Amino acid sequence: MPDHLLPLDSPTAVSDPVGVAAPPALEVRGVTKRFGDVLANEDVDFRIERGRVHALLGENGAGKSTLVNIIFGLYQADTGEVRRNGEVVNLNGPRDAIAQQIGMVHQHFQLVPVLSVAENVVLGDEPTRHGVVDLGEAAAVVQRLSERFGLDIDPQSIVEDLPIGIQQRVEILRALYREVDILILDEPTAVLTPQETGHLLEVLRGLADTGVAVVFITHKLREVMAVADEITVMRRGRVVGHTVPADTDESDLASMMVGRPVELRLKRTPASPGDKMLAIVDLVVNDDRQTQALNGINLDVRAGEVVGVAGVEGNGQRELVEAVTGLRGVISGSIILDGEEIAGRPPRQISTMGVAHIPEDREKLGLIGAHTVADNMVLNRYHHRPYSRHGIRRPAAVDDEATRLVEEFDVRPPNIAAMVATLSGGNKQKVVAAREFSHESKVMVAAQPTRGIDIGNIEFIHRRLIEYRDAGMAILLVSAELDEVLGVSDRVAVIYGGRIVSCEPAEGIDRDRVGRLMLSGADG
Amino acid sequence: MSDLFIRFRWVILTILVFVFVTLFTAEFQQAQTTAVLASALRQSTPLVFGALCGVMCERSGVVNIGIEGQMLLSAFVGFMVASATGSLIAGILAGMATGALMGAGLAGLSVTLQGDQIIAGTVLNIAAFGISSYFFQQGLTLPSGKTPQVSLGPLADLPVIGRVFFINRPLTYLSLILIWVVWFVLFRTRWGLWTRSVGEVPSAAETVGISVARVRYTNLIAGGCLAGLGGAYLSLEAVGSFERMMTNGRGFVALAVMIFGRWNPIGIWGAALLFGYASAVQTQLQFRGWLADDPQFIGMIPYVVCIVVLAGFVGRARPPAAVGQPYSRE
Numbered sequence: 122m123p124d125h126l127l128p129l130d131s132p133t134a135v136s137d138p139v140g141v142a143a144p145p146a147l148e149v150r151g152v153t154k155r156f157g158d159v160l161a162n163e164d165v166d167f168r169i170e171r172g173r174v175h176a177l178l179g180e181n182g183a184g185k186s187t188l189v190n191i192i193f194g195l196y197q198a199d200t201g202e203v204r205r206n207g208e209v210v211n212l213n214g215p216r217d218a219i220a221q222q223i224g225m226v227h228q229h230f231q232l233v234p235v236l237s238v239a240e241n242v243v244l245g246d247e248p249t250r251h252g253v254v255d256l257g258e259a260a261a262v263v264q265r266l267s268e269r270f271g272l273d274i275d276p277q278s279i280v281e282d283l284p285i286g287i288q289q290r291v292e293i294l295r296a297l298y299r300e301v302d303i304l305i306l307d308e309p310t311a312v313l314t315p316q317e318t319g320h321l322l323e324v325l326r327g328l329a330d331t332g333v334a335v336v337f338i339t340h341k342l343r344e345v346m347a348v349a350d351e352i353t354v355m356r357r358g359r360v361v362g363h364t365v366p367a368d369t370d371e372s373d374l375a376s377m378m379v380g381r382p383v384e385l386r387l388k389r390t391p392a393s394p395g396d397k398m399l400a401i402v403d404l405v406v407n408d409d410r411q412t413q414a415l416n417g418i419n420l421d422v423r424a425g426e427v428v429g430v431a432g433v434e435g436n437g438q439r440e441l442v443e444a445v446t447g448l449r450g451v452i453s454g455s456i457i458l459d460g461e462e463i464a465g466r467p468p469r470q471i472s473t474m475g476v477a478h479i480p481e482d483r484e485k486l487g488l489i490g491a492h493t494v495a496d497n498m499v500l501n502r503y504h505h506r507p508y509s510r511h512g513i514r515r516p517a518a519v520d521d522e523a524t525r526l527v528e529e530f531d532v533r534p535p536n537i538a539a540m541v542a543t544l545s546g547g548n549k550q551k552v553v554a555a556r557e558f559s560h561e562s563k564v565m566v567a568a569q570p571t572r573g574i575d576i577g578n579i580e581f582i583h584r585r586l587i588e589y590r591d592a593g594m595a596i597l598l599v600s601a602e603l604d605e606v607l608g609v610s611d612r613v614a615v616i617y618g619g620r621i622v623s624c625e626p627a628e629g630i631d632r633d634r635v636g637r638l639m640l641s642g643a644d645g
Numbered sequence: 646m647s648d649l650f651i652r653f654r655w656v657i658l659t660i661l662v663f664v665f666v667t668l669f670t671a672e673f674q675q676a677q678t679t680a681v682l683a684s685a686l687r688q689s690t691p692l693v694f695g696a697l698c699g700v701m702c703e704r705s706g707v708v709n710i711g712i713e714g715q716m717l718l719s720a721f722v723g724f725m726v727a728s729a730t731g732s733l734i735a736g737i738l739a740g741m742a743t744g745a746l747m748g749a750g751l752a753g754l755s756v757t758l759q760g761d762q763i764i765a766g767t768v769l770n771i772a773a774f775g776i777s778s779y780f781f782q783q784g785l786t787l788p789s790g791k792t793p794q795v796s797l798g799p800l801a802d803l804p805v806i807g808r809v810f811f812i813n814r815p816l817t818y819l820s821l822i823l824i825w826v827v828w829f830v831l832f833r834t835r836w837g838l839w840t841r842s843v844g845e846v847p848s849a850a851e852t853v854g855i856s857v858a859r860v861r862y863t864n865l866i867a868g869g870c871l872a873g874l875g876g877a878y879l880s881l882e883a884v885g886s887f888e889r890m891m892t893n894g895r896g897f898v899a900l901a902v903m904i905f906g907r908w909n910p911i912g913i914w915g916a917a918l919l920f921g922y923a924s925a926v927q928t929q930l931q932f933r934g935w936l937a938d939d940p941q942f943i944g945m946i947p948y949v950v951c952i953v954v955l956a957g958f959v960g961r962a963r964p965p966a967a968v969g970q971p972y973s974r975e
């Protein structure tokens with residue numbers, strides 16, 4: 122550990138002694154919280170200062186959400202105290218936190234989809250006239266707030282009709298409406314596109330400049346370095362370090378989060394591409410509303426190379442993945458797998474012919490949550506020998522294979538009888554990856570393979586992608602994370618408006634240029 | 646206003662058709678037409694009370710299939726109290742209290758104990774059948790008679806409509822007022838906004854400081870009062886005595902009315918009138934001796950309408966998102 126990342130219990134890390142400076146806006150002291158056998162927070166100290174953006178960093182399950190839920194009154198600490206402006210406060214529910222001017226933007230938005238933006242913002246604290254909710258006044262307030270903070274929103278729109286990024290602004294507005302002093306955001310960027318993220322970070326910066334204490338939880342290091350004034354790192358329920366961006370860098374932070382050195386930049390050898398495994402020719406595909414999503418695209422993937430598709434979400438990536446894996450019909454054009462046409466064939470046949478698929482939405486398309494790890498490991502081949510014979514399942518063979526894969530892919534907990542729904546996101550993704558990689562496929566279609574999982578697991582999945590590439594697999598990687606596309610791919614294709622606007626070797630590619638292509642489809 | 650028309654276009658269309666048919670028949674046989682319409686209103690009143698109870702509960706996220714039981718036991722208790730004290734007002738209040746108490750019971754089972762709401766509602770129904778049948782005594786009467794008829798002066802002299810809407814008994818008038826009151830509470834007041842948000846996303850309500858349990862308890866008890874009025878209407882206003890199983894499935898039809906009315910009191914009124922009209926037509930046909938050998942077929946009419954409506958229109962209606970799910974904070 123570098124010497125500037127001092128553990129908090131080290132004497133030199135203690136900043137001003139009590140009583141000298143003004144007390145912090147909020148301070149958590151010695152908080153411990155236990156859920157059954159799990160120690161979610163252990164002796165946690167945490168300070169939030171006015172006018173600062175404080176990043177709370179840590180892997181999934183490190184205890185970040187537990188900590189902020191205690192601050193927001195949703196959980197009560199077993200021991201320890203929360204001080205607001207130096208005075209101990211009892212937070213027995215969100216109502217108490219709101220009274221203390223603490224606001225929170227939840228990871229899963231707490232909005233009522235059928236109500237309007239204005240109704241959602243004022244909910245719980247409505248302006249009324251003679252007992253009637255004054256929606257005109259509510260709309261006016263929302264309008265004023267959204268203009269003041271540069272959050273372009275129509276107060277009359279119904280929340281469920283809005284894109285995710287805008288819904289998040291509604292959550293932020295709700296906090297601003299209550300004139301919060303402290304705004305906590307739980308993984309606010311997990312669901313956002315890169316532009317939305319950029320805009321959110323600007324808004325947070327602006328809020329901090331008006332004196333609000335902003336706490337945001339994340340495990341994305343780039344964002345932390347870009348916007349944070351202070352950084353607190355948690356691991357396994359404990360605070361393991363506190364620093365400022367000037368004193369650290371992404372790889373230090375990653376090591377602290379994971380507890381061991383992490384390679385942020387993937388170590389990789391140059392690819393040695395072989396035969397053309399997947400050829401997409403003049404492919405035209407419609408989206409769910411029957412408008413053209415892919416306007417005749419051409420793309421090749423050769424054995425032993427990773428082709429990354431970069432693009433802002435909603436430019437046809439999803440339709441591309443679904444067409445190649447057989448989940449979506451093809452209007453015209455062809456998809457050739459190792460010389461054979463697969464366009465329009467049913468998904469199981471395409472899978473059997475050698476296309477593996479790590480789907481974008483692992484919960485919906487990748488796994489059956491209520492089934493065991495073992496059953497999920499053979500979802501794509503349970504009907505073949507040795508997993509079933511004459512139509513009868515053979516659990517012993519399934520268990521053997523699952524035990525082997527759980528070990529090889531380091532799924533935790535290593536219990537093949539566990540229900541998949543009980544695993545963490547990263548471990549769920551490992552189950553999907555284990556199943557798809559072990560099917561001896563020719564082509565791997567990996568859509569957002571590391572979405573919502575933590576650094577240790579991202580590193581793991583990336584290494585696997587490269588290993589299978591080196592073993593001769595053709596890999597089509599689709600990701601909204603530009604860093605991922607650039608770090609893993611051998612060639613980078615940019616998709617914009619249903620067309621591939623550029624396709625070139627990843628070696629020496631200009632990140633900004635790719636960004637411009639993603640945004641406008643043109644370079645410049 | 647225009648989106649109200651669009652949302653309730655089926656209800657509005659149905660009402661228009663009935664108005665048209667009615668005016669047409671009234672041209673020939675005014676007496677019978679008025680009788681059918683008045684009977685339709687009478688038949689729809691308990692459905693309105695039941696469905697308003699349903700809408701209070703479901704808008705806050707609790708399914709109440711115990712409305713049948715709430716109405717039955719309220720009818721019984723209301724009648725017994727009115728019979729013993731000789732006061733109709735005491736009877737009506739006792740009916741409301743019974744409904745409210747059962748609503749509180751449902752809240753206890755489904756909110757506090759987080760039990761299955763369908764089972765909790767079934768418990769209410771079984772309890773009501775059992776208690777009202779066990780304590781039922783033949784031969785009791787109301788010393789004061791049924792609730793009196795009240796004529797609203799000059800309005801009552803209007804052709805057709807006057808006799809139907811403006812010569813009625815107190816609970817019928819009350820139901821017509823409560824439709825608008827419940828609508829106003831749900832869609833214009835703070836409590837209504839809280840109720841709807843609790844029924845859609847309870848965790849969202851909780852995070853802005855609204856107590857989900859308090860909203861649900863209050864609405865279930867208020868809804869119980871409404872169902873209690875429906876029960877009191879049956880025994881004290883419509884019939885004037887209590888009979889075993891006298892609700893005869895009206896509590897369940899009220900749920901259909903609530904769904905057809907799209908969880909909106911005004912829609913509910915239209916839907917209740919439709920079902921009431923079907924019942925009235927059925928009575929009128931039996932009265933005239935149509936299919937006298939097989940009266941069961943005529944008796945089916947309201948239930949067939951119920952099935953057709955539920956099968957035909959309900960698919961498009963969207964219930965509150967959190968209906969039926971117990972809520973817990975962690």
